[in-house]
Amino acid sequence: MNALQKILIVDDRKENLIALRQVLRCLDVEVVEASSGNAALAATLDHRFALAILDVMMPEMSGFELAEHLRNDENTRLLPIIFITAAYPDEKKKYRETLCVGDSAGQGKDLS
Amino acid sequence: MKPYASEILLAKVKIFLELDSQRQELKRSNLVLGRAVEQSPVSVLITDTDGVIQQVNPKLCELTGYSPGELIGQNPRILQSGETSPETYRTLWDTLLSGNAWRGMFHNKRKDGSLFWEQAVISPVRNDEGTVIQYVAVKEDISDRIRMEQDLQRAREDAECAGQAKLRFLQIMSHELRTPLNGILGTLQILEYDKVYNAELTTSAKQALFSMIDIIDNMLEASRLESSELSFAQAPLQLELLLATLGRMFSVAVQNKGLHLRMSLADDLPRWILTDATHLKQIIAHLMSNAIKFTEQGTVEVLLNQESGVTSDRPVLRIDVRDTGIGIDPEKQQLVFALFTQGDDSLTRLHGGIGLGLTLTKRLVELMGGTIGLQSCVGSGTTVTVRLPLVQLP
Numbered sequence: 001m002n003a004l005q006k007i008l009i010v011d012d013r014k015e016n017l018i019a020l021r022q023v024l025r026c027l028d029v030e031v032v033e034a035s036s037g038n039a040a041l042a043a044t045l046d047h048r049f050a051l052a053i054l055d056v057m058m059p060e061m062s063g064f065e066l067a068e069h070l071r072n073d074e075n076t077r078l079l080p081i082i083f084i085t086a087a088y089p090d091e092k093k094k095y096r097e098t099l100c101v102g103d104s105a106g107q108g109k110d111l112s
Numbered sequence: 113m114k115p116y117a118s119e120i121l122l123a124k125v126k127i128f129l130e131l132d133s134q135r136q137e138l139k140r141s142n143l144v145l146g147r148a149v150e151q152s153p154v155s156v157l158i159t160d161t162d163g164v165i166q167q168v169n170p171k172l173c174e175l176t177g178y179s180p181g182e183l184i185g186q187n188p189r190i191l192q193s194g195e196t197s198p199e200t201y202r203t204l205w206d207t208l209l210s211g212n213a214w215r216g217m218f219h220n221k222r223k224d225g226s227l228f229w230e231q232a233v234i235s236p237v238r239n240d241e242g243t244v245i246q247y248v249a250v251k252e253d254i255s256d257r258i259r260m261e262q263d264l265q266r267a268r269e270d271a272e273c274a275g276q277a278k279l280r281f282l283q284i285m286s287h288e289l290r291t292p293l294n295g296i297l298g299t300l301q302i303l304e305y306d307k308v309y310n311a312e313l314t315t316s317a318k319q320a321l322f323s324m325i326d327i328i329d330n331m332l333e334a335s336r337l338e339s340s341e342l343s344f345a346q347a348p349l350q351l352e353l354l355l356a357t358l359g360r361m362f363s364v365a366v367q368n369k370g371l372h373l374r375m376s377l378a379d380d381l382p383r384w385i386l387t388d389a390t391h392l393k394q395i396i397a398h399l400m401s402n403a404i405k406f407t408e409q410g411t412v413e414v415l416l417n418q419e420s421g422v423t424s425d426r427p428v429l430r431i432d433v434r435d436t437g438i439g440i441d442p443e444k445q446q447l448v449f450a451l452f453t454q455g456d457d458s459l460t461r462l463h464g465g466i467g468l469g470l471t472l473t474k475r476l477v478e479l480m481g482g483t484i485g486l487q488s489c490v491g492s493g494t495t496v497t498v499r500l501p502l503v504q505l506p
Contacts, residue, residue, distance in 0.1 A: 005129055023118045050132035051125060078135075080128040080234065082121065 004030045004046050010040040010066065011055040012085075020053060020084075037061025041069060044076050052076075056085035155230070155251040158237075161244060163187050175230075175253055177223035188249070193227050195219035204234065208247060211236055217254070229258040288327055292320035330472065333394075337475045344480065348505055349389040351377055351416060358396055358414070365404050372411040381418050385429070386503040391476050396431060398473040399496050403435035406494070410436025418502060429502040432495055439490040449474045449484070473498075 007029050009020045017033045024031055032047055036042035037058060043049075052070065054063035061069075063083055070076040149156050155172035159165050168183045176183075176191060185192075186361055196219050207214040213235035223226055230251040237246040299317040303310060355375045366373045396414065403412045413434040440448060448470050477484045481501035 002472040005132060007125065007129075007481055026122070027125065027129070029129065053121075053125070080131065082124055084121070084127070 004028065005050040006030045006032055007032065008032050008040060008043055008047070008049045008052040008059070010034045010037070010052065010063070012058045013038060013055075016055060037063075037066040037069070040066055044070065044073070044079075049076075050077055051080050051082065053082045053084060056083050116441060155249075155253070157183075157188065157249040157251070159188065159247045159249070161246070162346065163189075163247070166246065172251070174230065175222070176220075181222075191218075191220040193219055193221035195227060208234060210234060211244065218251070228253055228255045230254060285331075286326070289324060292324045295320040330469065333472050337472060337479075344388045344391065346386050346388060346503070348384050349387050349392070350383060350384055352383065354389070354393060354396075355414065355416070358393065358400060362400055362404060365401070366412065369404065369407070371404065371407060374411060374413045376413070376415050376418040378415075381429070382414060382502075382504045384505045387500070388480065388506055391480060392500070395476050395480075395498060396433070398469045399431075399433040399498070402469050403433050403437065403494070403496075407435040407437030410493070412436075419499065427502040427504075429500045431498040431500070433498075434495040435495065436493040439494055440486070440488040440490055441490055442488075445486060445488060448486070457486050 007024060007027075009017055009024075009031060010033075011017050011020065014033055014035070017035070021031055021033075029050075032043050032049070034043050037060060040052070040054070054066055056063040058066075063085070067081050067083075070079055070081065149169050152169055152171055155175055156169040157165060157172055158167040165183050165188060168180050173180055173183070178190075196217075200216055200218075200362075202216045204216065213233060214232075215233050218230050218232055219227055220230060231254045232249055232251040234247055234249040236244040237248055239245050296317045299313045301319075302313060311493050355377060359373065362373060381451055400412065400414060411434075413432070415430075415432040415434070416433070417430045419430045420427060472483050477500065478497050480500055481496060484496065484498050486494060486496045488494040
């Protein structure tokens with residue numbers, strides 16, 4: 001019964017994924033990586049995640065688009081999302097307003 | 113990497129992980145509870161405080177014939193049959209509104225209109241603040257139990273009724289047997305005292321004995337019919353001869369009461385038929401003796417006719433025995449065919465007999481594949497009609 005909780009981390013840049021993994025290292029969780037929105041969606045088919053941490057700026061599918069997809073899927077409708085981004089503070093505010101989803105939270109990308 | 117930012121991220125992650133594990137825990141316990149309700153062998157129904165149905169379990173749907181969609185959003189009133197007393201509903205709501213659980217029975221209605229009994233417990237559901245937010249009803253179908261109790265009750269009543277009828281029959285019968293016995297005893301005493309042969313007394317003693325034999329014959333016949341020991345033998349019978357025999361049998365009785373006896377045979381009837389002569393004679397004799405018994409003046413008629421069958425083309429022998437006697441009250445017309453009853457107990461005392469005649473006749477007629485019915489008008493007479501299958505000689 002006591003399977004590890006899983007966290008999905010999505011970023012198109014390998015070094016960012018490694019850095020995120022570092023931050024989460026102290027937690028007793030399983031971290032699943034995805035380097036694109038599509039890979040992330042594929043991963044949600046195989047795993048039940050407790051949380052998703054998404055990079056906002058990604059080629060092909062942005063973090064917000066990915067979030068939109070996750071919200072529309074019955075299985076991931078309630079999945080909490082944390083956005084990390086290098087965007088400027090005022091832009092970040094704008095994104096928050098466009099995407100009013102319950103469990104999502106923004107996080108400045110000060111990682112790399 | 114700025115350490116504070118990653119700490120904030122980590123803190124948020126921890127919060128979300130905690131929320132997630134709580135949500136999973138809740139889901140698990142809801143699932144257990146939900147399954148228990150889903151798979152429960154008793155009906156479960158949850159309403160809000162206005163009595164609007166919020167949730168039902170499959171057992172309730174199976175029992176009532178409604179789908180969950182047809183029940184949710186409705187008031188449980190749609191299950192009411194009108195058979196449960198308003199008093200029940202009043203105490204139900206009084207109990208619930210005072211915050212207590214109510215126990216009781218409903219006689220409810222399914223979607224198809226059929227009724228069923230259920231034993232119910234309805235209780236308020238409170239939230240953390242103690243406010244009542246829902247009512248939950250747990251109900252069990254007890255129709256089988258109720259039906260069994262009712263059957264038992266009916267069987268008991270039937271047995272009591274039959275017992276009473278038998279008791280009354282015994283009383284009447286002992287009376288009927290005693291009366292001729294007293295006559296015989298009296299006659300013997302006189303003969304003993306006079307020591308002289310007296311033809312009149314001997315005849316009256318003989319008549320009293322015959323009437324006793326008659327009663328005892330009837331009794332035997334009744335017990336034979338009751339145990340279905342009767343067998344039928346078909347043999348050729350000449351109808352004209354049958355009527356002549358019957359006429360002779362009753363000529364004395366008819367003369368004694370000053371009645372007219374008419375017997376007629378329709379021309380289209382075959383001269384010979386194939387039947388159980390003994391029983392056919394018995395049937396007509398029973399009816400004639402009855403007609404004579406209950407007629408003070410006028411005519412007793414026996415009419416034999418041929419009739420085409422009601423349900424088939426097979427010919428039917430129709431026998432009408434008509435009298436101009438006292439008649440039978442419409443309410444008692446069906447009763448006269450029941451075992452051990454006469455139209456009226458007071459009639460028994462007046463006219464004698466033990467109330468077996470018509471019952472025996474009906475049994476005989478039915479055993480011979482026929483029907484019997486009567487038409488009667490109080491004061492102007494009775495016609496008993498017997499229809500039997502008519503079998504001609506080949």
